[in-house]
Amino acid sequence: MENFDHVWKWKLQTDTDVTNVLDEDNIRETYKRLSNILPKWQTYRNGKNSSPLKTLSESLKNISLPYNEIRRYSLLEFEEIPEAPLRKIWHELGRVKEYKGQMNEEGYYYAIAVCKPLLLIWGQTLAFDSKVRKNMPRKYGIPSYRFKLSYDEWRNAMCAISEDLNDNAACIEMIKEISSSRYKVTEPVPYGRYLDIYYWTGK
Numbered sequence: 001m002e003n004f005d006h007v008w009k010w011k012l013q014t015d016t017d018v019t020n021v022l023d024e025d026n027i028r029e030t031y032k033r034l035s036n037i038l039p040k041w042q043t044y045r046n047g048k049n050s051s052p053l054k055t056l057s058e059s060l061k062n063i064s065l066p067y068n069e070i071r072r073y074s075l076l077e078f079e080e081i082p083e084a085p086l087r088k089i090w091h092e093l094g095r096v097k098e099y100k101g102q103m104n105e106e107g108y109y110y111a112i113a114v115c116k117p118l119l120l121i122w123g124q125t126l127a128f129d130s131k132v133r134k135n136m137p138r139k140y141g142i143p144s145y146r147f148k149l150s151y152d153e154w155r156n157a158m159c160a161i162s163e164d165l166n167d168n169a170a171c172i173e174m175i176k177e178i179s180s181s182r183y184k185v186t187e188p189v190p191y192g193r194y195l196d197i198y199y200w201t202g203k
Contacts (some may be wrong), residue, residue, distance in 0.1 A: 003037045003040065003041070004119075004120065004190075004193060005182075006033055006037065007030075007033050007034065007037065007120040007121060008120070008123065008183065008190060008193075009183065010029070010030070010033060011121060011123075012183060012185060012188075014026050015071060015188075020067065020068055020071060021067075021121055022060055022061075022063065022064040022067045022068070022121070023064060023068075024064075027060055027061065027064065030060065030121065031056070031057050031060055033120075034056065034060075034117055034120060034121070035053045035056065035057075037120065038053075038056070038116060038117060038120075039053075041112075041116055041127075042112075043097075043112055043113060043116045043117070044096065044097050044113070047096075047097035047098070047110065047113070048097065048098055048099040049096060049097055049098055049099060049100065049101050051101075052096050052097060052101075054101075055095065055096045055101035056093075056096045056117070058101070059092040059093055059095065059096055059101075062088075062092045063088060063089045063092045063093070065085070066084075066085030066086070066088045066089050066092075067085075067089065067121070067122070069082060069085040070082070070085050070086060070089070070122070071122060072188075073124070074124055074188060074189060074191060075124040075125075075158070075161070075162050075165060075191035075192055075195075076162060076165060076166055076172070076191065077162075078124070078158050078159055078161075078162035079159050079162060079163075083155075086155070087107070087151055089114070089118065090107055090109070090114055090151045090154065091103045091107060091109075091151075093109075093113060093114040093117055093118060094107065094109025094110070094113050094114045095109070096113050097109065097110045097113035106150060107150050107151035107152075108148050108149070108150050109148055109149070110147050110148055111127075111128040111129075111133075111147065111148065111149045111154065112127055112128060112129050112147075114154070115127045115128045115154075116129075119190075119192055119193055119196065122192075123188060123189075123190025123191070123192055123193050124190070124191055124192040125154075125158060125192045126161070126192050126195055126196040126199065127196050127200075128142065128149070128154070129200075130144070130147070131199075131200050132196055132199040132200050135199045135200070135202060136199050139160065140157040140160050140161060141153060141156060141157055141160075142157050161195065165191065165195070172191075175189060175191055175194045176189055178194065179194070
């Protein structure tokens with residue numbers, strides 16, 4: 001949680017109506033924080049890119065505007081998020097672990113390459129590492145044995161998770177209370193982070 005808090009508390013101070021963590025004034029600090037944490041989270045282990053952090057720096061710049069479009073949506077409104085910026089983010093962060101930072105037309109990337117940095121700066125997606133995938137219900141369509149996902153597989157799973165969360169008022173209230181107590185603000189709530197912890201600890 002200390003690693004997540006290092007970025008999340010910075011985000012809470014930085015994201016306002018007119019500024020955000022990926023705008024021109026703040027992106028260097030955000031990159032500094034992510035580039036310190038993501039290797040420790042083994043995000044780019046066994047990747048094919050010899051310079052993933054250099055590519056990450058480029059990708060963060062490229063998703064500055066798409067991030068600004070989605071940052072006010074929470075997991076509860078996932079189906080309402082415009083697909084164009086979400087898909088752009090998926091490709092840009094996904095390519096960081098690929099050979100020479102190349103995209104592929106299928107949008108087929110290591111899930112953690114996209115989801116771990118996005119979890120840190122947005123808080124609404126799960127990280128989808130191997131332990132989380134193993135413990136998630138099979139109905140979400142996330143294979144436990146496969147490291148890579150397509151954009152559609154990820155989005156469909158996130159929409160299903162969002163639907164289930166919306167049907168569980170008690171869970172929503174619990175997460176809100178924990179988040180408010182920890183961060184001293186009521187919004188935004190990092191629903192994805194707490195569900196990631198939930199599945200990481202067991203079925």
